[in-house]
Amino acid sequence: MQLSLTSLLLAASSLAAAAPAARNGTTTDFDPSSYKKNFVRCKAVDRGGLTPVNVDLKLAYLDINPTAKKVIVMSHGWPSLWTTYRNQIQTLGKDYRLIIPEHRGYGDSEHPHDLFESNTMPDFVDDFTCVMDHASVQAGICMGNDFGAQVCWEAARSRPDRFIGVFNAVVPYVSSAFDFVPTEKLVELAPGFGYQLYLSNNATGGAVELDADPRNAIRSCAQVADSKVPEAFLKDQTSFLGAWRAANQKANRTDIPASGIMSKKVEDYMVASYQKQGFYNTFNGYQRRNRYDTWRFERAQGNYTISQPTFVLYPTRDPVADWAGVALALGSYKFLTNHYNATIDTAHWPQEERPADYDAIFREWVGNVTFPSQ
Numbered sequence: 411m412q413l414s415l416t417s418l419l420l421a422a423s424s425l426a427a428a429a430p431a432a433r434n435g436t437t438t439d440f441d442p443s444s445y446k447k448n449f450v451r452c453k454a455v456d457r458g459g460l461t462p463v464n465v466d467l468k469l470a471y472l473d474i475n476p477t478a479k480k481v482i483v484m485s486h487g488w489p490s491l492w493t494t495y496r497n498q499i500q501t502l503g504k505d506y507r508l509i510i511p512e513h514r515g516y517g518d519s520e521h522p523h524d525l526f527e528s529n530t531m532p533d534f535v536d537d538f539t540c541v542m543d544h545a546s547v548q549a550g551i552c553m554g555n556d557f558g559a560q561v562c563w564e565a566a567r568s569r570p571d572r573f574i575g576v577f578n579a580v581v582p583y584v585s586s587a588f589d590f591v592p593t594e595k596l597v598e599l600a601p602g603f604g605y606q607l608y609l610s611n612n613a614t615g616g617a618v619e620l621d622a623d624p625r626n627a628i629r630s631c632a633q634v635a636d637s638k639v640p641e642a643f644l645k646d647q648t649s650f651l652g653a654w655r656a657a658n659q660k661a662n663r664t665d666i667p668a669s670g671i672m673s674k675k676v677e678d679y680m681v682a683s684y685q686k687q688g689f690y691n692t693f694n695g696y697q698r699r700n701r702y703d704t705w706r707f708e709r710a711q712g713n714y715t716i717s718q719p720t721f722v723l724y725p726t727r728d729p730v731a732d733w734a735g736v737a738l739a740l741g742s743y744k745f746l747t748n749h750y751n752a753t754i755d756t757a758h759w760p761q762e763e764r765p766a767d768y769d770a771i772f773r774e775w776v777g778n779v780t781f782p783s784q
Contacts, residue, residue: 440496442679447518448473452540454514454533458524470518471541474499474508480781481547483538483565483573484510487556487580488692489620489631490759491517491683493676494555497765502772509550511541513558515691517683525613529694531564531704538565539572549782551575553772555761557695559722560584566716567708575779576720577772579760580728582737583716585745586708593698597647599739600731604645609693611647617690619650624684628677629666630654635727635757637669644730671762719778720749723771725756750775 447470456463472492482502484495492510499508514529514537515521522528538561542550552573554562559581565573584591593610596603609616620627630651633639642653654666668677684692694700708714722742724734734753743749752771756763 440493440500440673441675442493442496445472445474445499447471447512448544449518450541450544452537454522454536455528456522456524457527458522465522467514467520467522467537468518469514469520469537469541470512471545472499472508472510472512473545474503474510475505476507476545478505478507479783480505481507481509481550482577483542483547483550483552484508485538485552485554485558485561485565486510486513486516487554487558488695489628489684489689490556490558491680493672493680494759494762495553496672496676496762498553498761498769501765501769507547507550509541509545509547511538513537513561513692515687515694517686521687521691521694525691525694526697527699527703529697529700530707531560532568532707534561535565535568539569542572548572549574551577551776551779553577554581555579556581556758560695563716564704564708566718566720567713568711570716570718573718574781575718575776576716577723577775578721579723579768580725580730580733580758582722582724582733582740582742583720583746584740584742585714586705587714587745588741590702590705593696593701600736602644602728602730604647605650606696608647608650609696610698613690613693613697616650616693617688620684620689623651624681624689625677626651626654626666627689628680628684629668631758632671632677632762633669633729633757634671634763635725635755637667637757639729671759715745715747717747719775720746721772721775722749722751723760723768724751724753725758725760726753727755728758730758748778750778 451466454465454467456465486494512519549572552562552565559578562576563583566576593607640653640657754760761768
């Protein structure tokens, strides 16, 4: 079934207009601790020394509705976890098999000793295919948000045999057909990328800052469209939480207000998960060398076009960036031959803030995808 771009855009806009409240249908009784994780040992490479060293990483993942024939591989962002898809677990999980890896360095998934050169996008894709092999999954859609969307783009580009479609939120496709774009240039394009420069230039300092206050680190980003986010937040290149600390002091409060996007139970679970390893290893996607080596790998392969069905849902009230504008500036559409996109009136986490709308848009688009017999 082929959808017209016009019909999908109309559907998305009508869904957004029809929802008077931000958190339509958000699951409030979700208990992350009740879900069992599976574990697999995956081959990886630690490139931190003079000679690359092969290592095994124990990676965690969830397998929801394992008897379903159609598969979605869900890729979470930062600072997030598999719990970002808690609403979809209870909705899409009724009709699809959901494979949800916990990225290397997060929660119960191990990480190479080296942060700076051992975590390229191809490395993350290899983690995903290892998990899929362990789960006996031939192929599926990759669904990503934030950093996880970048993993899905590379998965579809480099492994079209395993990833038959992409449904992403927030981050557009960035082709390596163009010159490498260092984070400094990204900050010029969108000042809200300043935090990435901080976490790249001072990973140790960033980890000390966030490890000292994991709950507020999570709350700082887990905001909704109507949240009063400090103007300097995310733009600050010297501190991650500094803008929020100043706002808290001005408002005579200790903690960042919870936005209501998640329950206390989910927040507690996330805090405990980040305390297992700390934040340091979760900065892997922001390191310059990892980003450059990803670009170099893609350039060497020379294939930049993604022909599988793809979709991006761009939030219109994200403090990080005007993502639709970023996509146009980067020429993303030139390399996506079967592509649709739409906007939604949310901040950075549309699958959490407006889950009913998010699911409805996915269900309208997914008719474009032909699933194999697993």
